[in-house]
Amino acid sequence: xxxxxxxxxxxxxxxxxxxxxxxxxxxxxxxxxxxxxxxxxxxxxxxxxxxxxxxxxxxxxxxxxxxxxxxxxxxxxxxxxxxxxxxxxxxxxxxxxxxxxxxxxxxxxxxxxxxxxxxxxxxxxxxxxxxxxxxxxxxxxxxxxxxxxxxxxxxxxxxxxxxxxxxxxxxxxxxxxxxxxxxxxxxxxxxxxxxxxxxxxxxxxxxxxxxxxxxxxxxxxxxxxxxxxxxxxxxxxxxxxxxxxxxxxxxxxxxxxxxxxxxxxxxxxxxxxxxxxxxxxxxxxxxxxxxxxxxxxxxxxxxxxxxxxxxxxxxxxxxxxxxxxxxxxxxxxxxxxxxxxxxxxxxxxxxxxxxxxxxxxxxxxxxxxxxxxxxxxxxxxxxxxxxxxxxxxxxxxxxxxxxxxxxxxxxxxxxxxxxxxxxxxxxxxxxxxxxxxxxxxxxxxxxxxxxxxxxxx
Amino acid sequence: xxxxxxxxxxxxxxxxxxxxxxxxxxxxxxxxxxxxxxxxxxxxxxxxxxxxxxxxxxxxxxxxxxxxxxxxxxxxxxxxxxxxxxxxxxxxxxxxxxxxxxxxxxxxxxxxxxxxxxxxxxxxxxxxxxxxxxxxxxxxxxxxxxxxxxxxxxxxxxxxxxxxxxxxxxxxxxxxxxxxxxxxxxxxxxxxxxxxxxxxxxxxxxxxxxxxxxxxxxxxxxxxxxxxxxxxxxxxxxxxxxxxxxxxxxxxxxxxxxxxxxxxxxxxxxxxxxxxxxxxxxxxxxxxxxxxxxxxxxxxxxxxxxxxxxxxxxxxxxxxxxxxxxxxxxxxxxxxxxxxxxxxxxxxxxxxxxxxxxxxxxxxxxxxxxxxxxxxxxxxxxxxxxxxxxxxxxxxxxxxxxxxxxxxxxxxxxxxxxxxxxxxxxxxxxxxxxxxxxxxxxxxxxxxxxxxxxxxx
Numbered sequence: 001x002x003x004x005x006x007x008x009x010x011x012x013x014x015x016x017x018x019x020x021x022x023x024x025x026x027x028x029x030x031x032x033x034x035x036x037x038x039x040x041x042x043x044x045x046x047x048x049x050x051x052x053x054x055x056x057x058x059x060x061x062x063x064x065x066x067x068x069x070x071x072x073x074x075x076x077x078x079x080x081x082x083x084x085x086x087x088x089x090x091x092x093x094x095x096x097x098x099x100x101x102x103x104x105x106x107x108x109x110x111x112x113x114x115x116x117x118x119x120x121x122x123x124x125x126x127x128x129x130x131x132x133x134x135x136x137x138x139x140x141x142x143x144x145x146x147x148x149x150x151x152x153x154x155x156x157x158x159x160x161x162x163x164x165x166x167x168x169x170x171x172x173x174x175x176x177x178x179x180x181x182x183x184x185x186x187x188x189x190x191x192x193x194x195x196x197x198x199x200x201x202x203x204x205x206x207x208x209x210x211x212x213x214x215x216x217x218x219x220x221x222x223x224x225x226x227x228x229x230x231x232x233x234x235x236x237x238x239x240x241x242x243x244x245x246x247x248x249x250x251x252x253x254x255x256x257x258x259x260x261x262x263x264x265x266x267x268x269x270x271x272x273x274x275x276x277x278x279x280x281x282x283x284x285x286x287x288x289x290x291x292x293x294x295x296x297x298x299x300x301x302x303x304x305x306x307x308x309x310x311x312x313x314x315x316x317x318x319x320x321x322x323x324x325x326x327x328x329x330x331x332x333x334x335x336x337x338x339x340x341x342x343x344x345x346x347x348x349x350x351x352x353x354x355x356x357x358x359x360x361x362x363x364x365x366x367x368x369x370x371x372x373x374x375x376x377x378x379x380x381x382x383x384x385x386x387x388x389x390x391x392x393x394x395x396x397x398x399x400x401x402x403x404x405x406x407x408x409x410x411x412x413x414x415x416x417x418x419x420x421x422x423x424x425x426x427x428x429x430x431x432x433x434x435x436x437x438x439x440x441x442x443x444x445x446x447x448x449x450x451x452x453x454x455x456x457x
Numbered sequence: 458x459x460x461x462x463x464x465x466x467x468x469x470x471x472x473x474x475x476x477x478x479x480x481x482x483x484x485x486x487x488x489x490x491x492x493x494x495x496x497x498x499x500x501x502x503x504x505x506x507x508x509x510x511x512x513x514x515x516x517x518x519x520x521x522x523x524x525x526x527x528x529x530x531x532x533x534x535x536x537x538x539x540x541x542x543x544x545x546x547x548x549x550x551x552x553x554x555x556x557x558x559x560x561x562x563x564x565x566x567x568x569x570x571x572x573x574x575x576x577x578x579x580x581x582x583x584x585x586x587x588x589x590x591x592x593x594x595x596x597x598x599x600x601x602x603x604x605x606x607x608x609x610x611x612x613x614x615x616x617x618x619x620x621x622x623x624x625x626x627x628x629x630x631x632x633x634x635x636x637x638x639x640x641x642x643x644x645x646x647x648x649x650x651x652x653x654x655x656x657x658x659x660x661x662x663x664x665x666x667x668x669x670x671x672x673x674x675x676x677x678x679x680x681x682x683x684x685x686x687x688x689x690x691x692x693x694x695x696x697x698x699x700x701x702x703x704x705x706x707x708x709x710x711x712x713x714x715x716x717x718x719x720x721x722x723x724x725x726x727x728x729x730x731x732x733x734x735x736x737x738x739x740x741x742x743x744x745x746x747x748x749x750x751x752x753x754x755x756x757x758x759x760x761x762x763x764x765x766x767x768x769x770x771x772x773x774x775x776x777x778x779x780x781x782x783x784x785x786x787x788x789x790x791x792x793x794x795x796x797x798x799x800x801x802x803x804x805x806x807x808x809x810x811x812x813x814x815x816x817x818x819x820x821x822x823x824x825x826x827x828x829x830x831x832x833x834x835x836x837x838x839x840x841x842x843x844x845x846x847x848x849x850x851x852x853x854x855x856x857x858x859x860x861x862x863x864x865x866x867x868x869x870x871x872x873x874x875x876x877x878x879x880x881x882x883x884x885x886x887x888x889x890x891x892x893x894x895x896x897x898x899x900x901x902x903x904x905x906x907x908x909x910x911x912x913x914x
Contacts, residue, residue, distance in 0.1 A: 196672060200770040209734030215653060215856025218757045218785055219749040221730075222739035225758040225780070226693060233690035236683060238808065273678075277666030282679035282810035292676040300675045301682040302773050303764035308781060313657040313818045315783050316759050323682070324765060326772050328675055351695065353739035361770045399672025 004133045004447040008440065016107070016436070018048070019125050022087075023105040023114040029065055029088035029155045038065045038151045041087040045124075045149050046070075052132035053140075054147065060167070062159035065151030069170070072131075072145045080144035081453060082173035082413070083131075084403070085124030085180050086153035089116035090428045097430035111433040118425035120180040122434035123442065124149065126420060127179040130446030142454030146173055150403075153180065156363070157403055164410040175376055175414045176407050177449075181397075182421025185266060187437065189384035189392040191377060192417040194294070194369035195401040197329030199339050200361035203228065203346060205321045207354045211307075214315040222353025224321040225306045231356075232323060234349045235299055235342070239285045242299050246341035250332045254287075254295055257372060261394045262290050294396035298328040299342070328398060335364035368404035368415065369396070376416050376453070383448035387441050418449060461904040464590045465897065473564070473893070475505070476582050479544075480562040480571040486522055486545035486612045495522045495608045498544040502581075502606050503527075509589035510597075511604065517624070519616035522608030526627070529588075529602045537601035538910060539630035539870070540588075541860070542581030542637050543610035546573035547885045554887035568890040575882035577637040579891035580899065581606065583877060584636040587903030599911030603630055607860075610637065613820070614860055621867040632833055632871045633864050634906075638854075639878025642723060644894065646841035646849035648834060649874035651751070651826035652858040654786030656796050657818040660685065660803060662778045664811045668764075671772040679810025681778040682763045688813070689780060691806045692756055692799070696742045699756050703798035707789045711744075711752055714829060718851045719747050751853035755785040756799070785855060792821035825861035825872065826853070833873055833910070840905035844898050875906060 001009075008015070027041035028034040042059050049057045049070040056071040065088060073080075092102040092115050100106045105114035112122065134141055148171060152159060164171065184190050207224035208217070235244050242248070269289050273281055283292035292298075306321030308314035327338055343358050350356050370377065372394065384392040404415040420442030426432045458466075465472070484498035485491040499516055506514045506527040513528040522545060530537075549559040549572050557563045562571035569579065591598055605628060609616060621628065641647050664681035665674070692701050699705070726746050730738055740749035749755075763778030765771035784795055800815050807813050827834065829851065841849040861872040877899030883889045 198672075198772070202770075207735060212733060213856065214755070214757045214759060214783055215655075215785055215854070217733065217750070218783075218855065219753055219755040220738050220740045220746045221733060221735055223757055225761045226689060229686040229689035229758070229761075230693075230695065232683060232686035236687075238687065276669060276674065276678060278664060278678055278810055279812075280810055281677050282808070283677045289677045293674070296676055298671070298676040300671045300680055300774055301686070301764065302671060302771055303766050303775065304682045304686075304778065305762045305766045307758065307760035309760050309762045309779075313659075313781060313783060313820070314759055315655070317757055318760065321761065322766075324770060326671055326675075326770060328672055351739070353735055353737055355736075363770070397672070398675065399670065 003137055005444050007133045007137055008129060008443050012440070015129055019112065019122060019439070020105045022121050022125060023112070023116055024103055026103045027088050027116070027151070028091050029152050030091050038088055042066045042068050042151055045087045048128060049147060052128055053135040060163070062152070062163050064159045067151065067163060068147065068149040070147035072141055074140045074144055078143050079174040079453060080146060080172070082146040082148055082171060082176045083127050084148050084150070084176050084178050085127065086120045086150040087124065088151045088154050089121070090119070090154050092430070094430060099431055110436050112436065113431060113433045115432055117432050117434035118182070118421045119427035119432065120153065122439060123182065123419050123421055124179045126439050126442035127177070127446050129443040130450060133443065133447055134450060142451050146171065153403070157406070160403065161406055161410065164406060168411060171411055173413055175416055176411070178404070178415055178417045179419055181417045181419035182423065182425070184395045184423060186422040186424050188266065189388040189390065190265070190395045191380050191384070191392055192397055193372065193377070193394050194396040195367065195404055196294070196297070196398055197333065197335055197365045197367040197405065198326060198400040199329065199335035199364040200324070200326040201339055201342065202359045202361070203231065203323045203325065204357040204359070205354050206319065206357070208317070208319050211319050212317040214317045217317050221317060222351060223317055224354050225318060227351045227354045228304070228306065228321040228323055230351055231346055231349050232301060235345060240283045241285060242297070244299065244341050244345040246344070247297070247299065247338060249337065249341070250334060251297060252331045254291065258295065259291065261372065262288070262294065265290060265393045265395055293398040295330055297330050297333060300326055300328070302326055328400070330367045331369045333367065335366055365400050365402040365405045368401060368408060370414055370416065374414060376414070379452040380416060380418055380449055382452065383445045386448055387445045418446065420445070460594055461590045462901050464594055465586060465900050469897070472586055476569065476579060476896070477562045479578050479582060480569070480573055481560055483560045484545050484573070484608070485548050486609050487548050495545055499523045499525050499608055502544045505585060506604060509585055510592040517620070519609070519620050521616045524608065524620060525604065525606040527604035529598055531597045531601055535600050536631040536910060537603060537629070539603040539605055539628060539633045540584050541605050541607070541633050541635050542584065543577045543607040544581065545608045545611050546576070546578070547611050551887060556888055564893070567893050569893065570888060570890045572889055574889050574891035575639070575878045576884035576889065577610065579896060580639065580876050580878055581636045583896050583899035584634070584903050586900040587907060590900070590904055591907060599908050603628065610860070614863070617860065618863055618867065621863060625868060628868055630870055632873055633868070635861070635872055635874045636876055638874045638876035639880065639882070641852045641880060643879040643881050644892070645723065646845040646847065647722070647852045648837050648841070648849055649854055650829065650834065650851050651853040652824065652861055653751070653754070653855055654790065654792055654822045654824035654862065655783060655857040656786065656792035656821040657781070657783040658796055658799065659816045659818070660688065660780045660782065661814040661816070662811050663776065663814070665774070665776050668776050669774040671774045674774050678774060679808060680774055681811050682775060684808045684811045685761070685763065685778040685780055687808055688803055688806050689758055692802060697740045698742060699754070701756065701798050701802040703801070704754070704756065704795060706794065706798070707791060708754060709788045711748065715752065716748065718829070719745065719751065722747060722850045722852055750855040752787055754787050754790060757783055757785070759783055785857070787824045788826045790824065792823055822857050822859040822862045825858060825865060827871055827873065831871060833871070836909040837873065837875055837906055839909065840902045843905055844902045875903065877902070
C-alpha cells in the first residue's frame with residue numbers, strides 16, 4: 001500500500017463526513033428556489049479547495065449559477081491539468097419514491113444514498129481527496145493543477161460556452177480531466193473516449209387548411225399523415241441504413257483498432273435486448289450493437305402526431321401532421337450540415353399536395369472522440385489497472401456530452417473522462433447512491449494518474 | 458300548373474306553419490335529456506301521417522328511440538313504395554354561433570332557419586305534403602305507400618338493423634324512397650345513386666417495453682414510429698395507388714356510361730381545391746377528382762401518435778406508436794375482406810424489432826350503388842326535369858349512408874334518394890336552414906314521381 005493509499009484510508013471517516021456535508025446542500029440548478037443553495041454549494045467547493053491547499057480560489061460569475069475556479073501552479077516547466085466537475089444536482093421528483101430524503105444522506109450496505117451522491121458530488125469529491133493526499137504528504141501536487149467546477153451542468157451548461165471564451169487564457173491546460181461520468185459496467189474499469197453529438201428538428205406538414213370529412217374529400221386530397229409517413233420512411237432503408245443523401249458525409253470510418261477496442265468491451269447482447277423488452281436488435285447493417293450505439297450516427301423519430309387520437313374512430317382527413325427528429329452524430333459529422341442534408345432530403349421527398357415547414361432546435365453539438373494514441377490514455381489505463389487489478393477497456397457513450405465538445409472546440413484542449421460512477425447509481429432518478437468502494441478506488445486511481453502525469457511520457 | 462301544384466300553393470302558409478311546429482320540437486337523439494322530445498317528434502309525425510289520411514299508423518319500439526310506421530294500401534295489384542326519413546336532429550353546439558335559437562324557427566329571405574330545417578324535418582315534410590295533395594284531390598295515393606320514419610339517424614341508426622330484420626315482412630316494398638339527403642350543388646337537380654362504404658382499424662406498434670434514451674439506445678433498437686411510418690408508406694404508391702394486396706379485389710370497374718355520368722356533373726375543380734386550401738389535388742392515377750371521390754376506394758390515415766409531442770425536443774426512443782385508418786369502399790368490395798387484406802399487408806410489412814396489434818372497429822358498411830337502368834331513375838329524372846326545367850345529373854356521395862346498405866341487404870329493396878336539401882344548408886352546423894323554394898319544388902317533384910310510379914314502366 002502506497003503512503004497515499006494509507007493517508008486516504010486513515011482519513012476516510014473524515015472524508016465521508018465531508019462528502020455528507022456537501023450532499024446536504026440541495027443545489028438543484030433547475031429550480032429557481034434553490035438558487036441560493038447552488039451558491040452555497042459553490043461556496044462549499046471553494047472553501048474545500050482552499051482547505052486541501054489550493055492557493056488561488058475564486059467564485060466566478062457567469063450570469064447564471066457561478067463557477068468555482070482554482071489554480072495551483074507548482075512549476076512553470078511542468079504540465080498543467082484542469083479538473084472539471086459540477087456541484088449542481090438534478091431535481092428529486094418523484095420525491096415519494098425516495099426511501100430516504102434526498103438531501104439527508106444515509107450510508108447503508110457500503111453505499112451513500114443521496115441526490116448527487118454519484119452525479120457529481122461524489123465523483124468530484126474523490127478527485128479533490130487525491131489532490132489532498134498528495135499535497136498533505138508531498139506539500140504540493142506533482143503537476144500544475146487548475147479546477148473548473150460548474151453549477152449548471154444539469155441544465156445543459158447554458159453559460160459555459162461564453163465563460164470558456166471569456167476565460168480562455170486562464171483556463172489554458174494540457175488537458176482537462178473530467179471527474180464526471182463513470183463506468184459502463186458496475187465496478188469494471190473503463191475509460192470513455194468519446195461521445196456522440198446531436199442535432200434536432202421538427203417537421204410540420206400542412207395539407208388542407210382545416211380538417212376535412214374523409215368521405216367528402218378522401219381520395220382526392222393528399223393526406224398529411226400519409227405524406228409524413230412517406231417522408232420518414234424514405235429516410236431509412238428497410239435494413240436500417242439512413243438514406244438521406246450526405247448524411248454519412250464526414251463520418252470517419254471505424255478503424256480495426258477501434259473495432260477491436262469495442263469488441264473487447266464485455267457486453268451481454270441478449271441481456272441488453274431482454275432488459276428493454278425487444279425480441280431482437282435493429283440497426284445499420286455491417287455493425288455490431290455496440291458499434292451502432294457508440295460509433296455510428298442515428299436518425300431517430302422522437303415523436304409524431306396528427307389527426308384524431310381519441311377512442312374509437314373519426315372519419316377525418318387531417319389538416320396537419322408533425323414529427324420530431326434527433327440525430328446522434330459521430331466524428332467528423334457537422335451538426336448543421338447534417339440538418340441541411342435532412343432538410344434537402346425532405347424538400348426532395350415531399351409528396352404533392354402538402355407543404356412542409358422545418359424548424360431546427362438549438363442545442364446542436366458535434367461528437368467528441370479522443371485519439372486513442374493520446375499518451376494520457378495509457379497512464380489512465382495503468383492507474384485503473386493498478387487499483388482494480390484488471391485490464392480496463394475503452395468505451396464510448398451513445399449519448400451526448402456537450403462539455404467535452406465545447407472544451408475541445410473553444411479551449412482546444414483534450415477532455416479525458418476519469419470518473420468513477422457506476423451505471424446502476426440511479427443518477428437523475430430516486431434513490432441515487434454512490435459506493436464507498438468507488439470513493440476509495442477513485443481517489444487512489446486519481447493519485448496514481450496525477451503522479452504519472454508528472455513523469456512525462 | 459297542375460291541380461296538385463295549385464293545392465300546394467293554396468295551402469302553403471298552413472304547411473309552413475306545420476313545419477315550424479315540427480321544428481320547435483328539440484328532438485336531439487344524441488342527448489339523453491331530449492329523450493322525451495324525440496318521442497314527441499315521433500308523436501307529431503304519427504299524428505301528421507294520420508292527418509294527411511294514412512289509415513294505419515303505429516309508433517313502434519326499437520329499444521332506443523321509436524320508429525313511426527305508416528301504411529296506406531290502395532290496391533294489391535299496384536306497386537308499393539316505402540318513404541324513409543327521420544325526425545331526430547343533430548345537437549346544436551356550438552349554440553352561441555346561432556343567430557336565432559335553434560328551436561325557435563324564423564323565416565328570413567325565403568329561408569327557414571332552425572335545427573333540422575333541412576336535415577331531415579323539411580325534406581321529410583315535403584314528401585308528406587305531396588301525399589297530402591294527391592290524397593286531398595284524388596281521395597288516395599296512386600300507389601300503395603308505406604312510411605318508416607326513424608328517430609336515431611343522427612346517432613348512426615343503432616337499432617335499425619334489428620328492426621329491419623324483425624319487421625321485414627311488414628316493410629316489404631318495391632323500393633324505398635329516401636326523403637333524406639340532397640343536391641350536390643344548390644338548387645341544381647341531381648339524383649344520388651350511390652354512396653361509398655366504410656371500414657376502420659387501429660394499428661398499435663410496440664417496440665421496447667418503455668421509452669428509452671435516444672443516446673443510450675438509439676441505433677440498435679427498432680424505433681416504433683419509424684416502423685409505423687414504413688408500414689403506412691408501404692400501403693400507397695407515391696402516385697396514390699393503394700399497394701395493399703387484394704385491396705382492389707371485387708372493385709367493379711367504372712363503365713363508360715358511369716364515367717360519362719360523372720363527367721356530366723358540373724364541378725369547378727379549381728374552386729374545390731381553393732376552398733380546402735390545397736394547391737393541387739392528389740389521388741389514384743387514371744381517375745378524375747370526382748371519380749376519386751365517388752367511385753374509387755380510399756385508405757386514409759385519420760390519426761397518428763407516438764413519443765414526445767410537446768414544445769422543443771426530447772431525446773426519446775419511444776416505446777409505442779399508433780395510427781387509425783379508415784377506408785371508403787366501392788361496389789363490390791367486402792369490408793371484412795378489405796380489413797383482412799390490410800391486416801395481411803401489415804403483418805407482411807412489419808419491420809423487425811416491433812410487434813403490431815390490430816383492432817378492427819365496428820360500423821363497417823359496404824358501398825351502395827343503384828343500377829342506372831332501374832326504371833325508377835328515369836321517372837325521378839323526369840319529375841325533376843319538369844319541376845326544375847333542367848336536366849338532372851346522376852351523382853354519388855363519397856361518404857357512407859349505412860341505411861341504404863342496410864335496406865338493400867336486409868330488405869333486398871332498392872333505396873332511391875329523392876331528396877331536396879342543398880349542400881349549403883349548414884346541416885350539422887349552426888344556422889341550419891332550408892329554402893322555401895326547396896319545400897315547394899320538392900313537394901311538386903314528389904307528386905310527379907308518385908303519379909308516374911303508378912303508371913308502370
